[in-house]
Amino acid sequence: MGAPLSSWPWAGLGAYKYVLYGPLVAKVAQEWREQGGAPTDSWCLHLLLLLALRSLIHQLWFSYANMLFFTRRRRVVPDGVDFHQIDAEWDWDNMVIMQTLLGAMAISSPLFPAMSELRAWDPRGWAVALLLHVAVSEPGFRWAHRALHRGPLFSRYHSKHHSSPVTQPLTSAYGTPLESLVLTLAMAAPLAGAFLVGAGSVSLVYGHIFAFDYLRCMGYSNVEVISHRAFQAFPLLRYLIYTPTYLSLHHQEKDSNFCLFMPLFDFLGGTVHPRSWELQKEVDQGKNDRVPDFVFLAHVVDVVSSMHVPFAFRACSSQPWTTRLVLLPLWPIAFCLMVLQVLCSKTFTVSFYCLRGALHQTWTIPRYSFQYFIPPMKDGINRQIELAILRADRMGVKVLSLAALNKNEALNGGGTLFVDRHPDLRVRVVHGNTLTAAVILNEIPGSVKEVFLTGATSKLGRAIALYLCRKRIRVLMLTLSSERFLKIQREAPAEFQQYLVQVTKYHAAKTVKTWLVGKWLSPREQRWAPAGTHFHQFVVPPVIEFRRDCTYGKLAAMRLPKDVQGLGSCEYTMERGVVHACHAGGVVHCLEGWEHHEVGAIDVDRIDVVWKAALRHGLSPP
Known part of the structure; x- marks a missing residue:
């Protein structure tokens, strides 16, 4: 049995x-x-409003802190938040629940004034509250906080809070009931x-x-929001308000910077970390920023899935994407953001x-899948x-990998197109x-010994057909263009060309149980496959799993090595730690240092x- 609280x-x-919350809602x-x-x-109504608005404050700060395109250069700890920390902090709102329930108990007391008896505004109350905060809450919290760092109190109550290596707005509410009671007081x-x-x-x-x-x-927030120039102009200010750097140092060192909001009491107690202001200046000036070695250039799939970005909802982005009913009411907001993004020409950094x-x-x-199929938008995309590639080249990025339709x-x-247009690129462009x-x-x-291949004359279809025919596997290539088929067939060595066969109808594969799908299949077209067929897919979006007597493969993907650090979001529908194969291909290109x-x-x-290099570097099929 664990320790009390x-x-x-x-x-x-x-x-x-x-x-x-049921009794409050019922009341x-x-x-x-x-x-x-x-x-x-x-x-009761105001308690519920406070609950909703407090949760919104935490969510908005979380979103801002993780908008890397705004905050990347001012992050205090440059590491990412991994799945372990996300799972540990999953129930971060327990403190808000507890405080709401305690508030419900307080308002039921006969000593508590009725809402109708209160003024909307009373400056005397604000003055009293400020005085008590400085005289009671600040020194009281610092004393209790230091006590939680001593002996068994730390291991029993406070160590979980410090197990989060990268502080986040949601980390502020993560802790044990005892810690939450200290904060509540x-x-x-x-x-x-x-x-x-x-x-x-x-x-x-x-x-x-x-407040x-x-x-x-x-x-x-792990993002420095206070300018070091403010502290230079008003030196006293550094003792009246803490900074994200100040608090982050406490999470790293643990035996300094114990204050609630005012470093004055750490100064009086001699527990200010000596690097607090120096590091804050370095972070504010962007000296913590790091040039990436590898960039995966993606695009948004659709309006609803745009809410899967890591700075939206952590509970959503840390799981494989699926449409959630709770997100549907936010569709209008996502649509408005889509319009703004379409008008924007900036590339966004979303994860690392x-x-x-x-x-x-x-x-x-800032482009969506449907836009890639509108001819007038081709040049703009x-x-x-091209701007993203040139930006990566200026920064010193080694490899930039094109995702999905970006390499259509x-x-x-x-x-x-980009390599020919810019022959002096230092960054390696990889599909x-x-x-x-x-x-x-x-x-x-x-x-x-025999496969049926749709999308046979596409980039992937061509490579798959040429590879399989060398293995003496008969490939039925579905295409109406004899010219394109013959062009591919001529690329094969003469002794293997016989294994490439052109077909123009789906019924030609009615006895073939291995289908390689590079072109979307309707349920009617899937009916031609015999029972027991397995559909290997390299088509986006994946085909509908219509046949119950057949099996369906997932999109090509690879699992990243176990020593990956800071990975805390899923790549679209992929499970944790798994990325699309084209993403993994860029990773291998970077790790190998290919020129x-x-x-x-x-x-x-x-x-x-490439396959052997991927396995050598610890990547594996999911």
């Missing part, structure tokens, strides 16, 4: 813990019905004092709680991780991709499809080379 009593409820509903409208004089003492002297007001309740949460989230000491980033151009053959020849082909080919059982561009047609002779 070291675990939450509702931990076993999981997502059902929110039923604890508000009853008052609403009795009064025939919103019960504005109900403390620090927040409630000024309010209680103001109410006891008869100077409480509605604005004080909202203002004080919001408390705002400052907590700011300190834990470290592998073998190399920094890998994902950039996204290519211009966005009809759009830019699989990246050839990664060599590894994609390798993944698909290595999924095919060695006993297979050639991988654009245009796939070099069939390099398929096995």
Whole structure:
């Protein structure tokens, strides 16, 4: 059995813990019905409003802190937040739940004033609350915080909070019940004092709680938001307000910077970290920034899935993407952001991780999948991709990998357009499809002697057909163009050309149980496959799994090595730690230090080379 107040009593409820708000909601509903409208004089209603608005403050600070395109150069700890930290902090809102329940208990007390008795504004209450915060909450919290760092108290109550290596706004509420009680007392003492002297007001309740949460989230944001010039101009200010750097040093060193919001009490107690202001200046000036070694240039799929970005909802982005009903009400907001992004010409940095000491980033151009199929937008999209490549080249990026439609053959020849236009590029442009082909080919059982290939004349289809015919596997290539088929057939060595066969109808594959799908299949077309067929896919979007008597493969992907650091988001529908094969192909290109561009047609002779290199570096099929 654990120590008292070291675990939450509702931990076993999981997502059902929110039923604890049931009595409050029921009370508000009853008052609403009795009064025939919103019960504005109900403390229960205001508690629920506070709950929603406090959660919004944490979410907005989280979103801002993780908008790398805004904050990347001012991050205090440059590391990423990994899945372990995300899972540990999953129930970060337990503190908010506890404080709401304690508030519900307080308002039921006969000593608590009715809402109708309170003024909207009383400056005396604000003065009392500020005085009590400085005189009681700040030194009281520092004393309690230092106590939590001593002996068994740290291991039993405070070590979990410090297990988060990269502070986040959600980390500010993550902890044990005892830690949350300490914070609650620090927040409630000024309010209680103001109410006891008869100077409480509605604005004080909202203002004080919001300010408390705002400052907590700011300190834990891991993004320096206070200019060092302000401290140079007003030296006293550094003792009146802490900075994200100041708090981050506490999480790293643990025996310094214990204050709540005011470093003055650490200064008086001799526990200020000596590098607090120097490091804050370095971070504010962007000296913590790091040039990525590898960039994966992606694009947004659609409006709904745009909410899967890591700075939106961590609970969503840390899981494989799937449409969630709770996100649908946010569709109008996502649509408006889509319009703004379409009008924007800037490439956004959305996520990053470290592998073998190399920094890998994902950039996204503000374009959606449907736009790639609108002919007038072709030049604009290519211009966005080109600007991203040139930006990476100026920064000193080693490899830039093109994702999905960014390397569409009809759009830019699989990246050839940019390499031809800028022959002096230092950054290596990679489409990664060599590894994609390798993944698909290595999924095919060695006993297979015949396959049916759709999308046969595409970049991947061509490479797969040429590779398989060399293995003496008969390839039925579905294409209406004899000219394109013959062109590919002539590329094969003379003794293997007989294994490439052109077909123009789906019924030609009615006895073939291995289908390689590079072109979308309708349910009607899938009916031609015999029972027991396996559909290997390299088509986006994946085909609908219509046949229950057949099996369907996933899109080509690779699992990153176990020593990857800072990875905390899933790549679209991929599971944790798994990336699309074209992404992995760029990673291998970077780790190997290859100096050639991988654009245009796939070099069939390099398929096995890239596959072996991927396995050598610890990547593996998922």
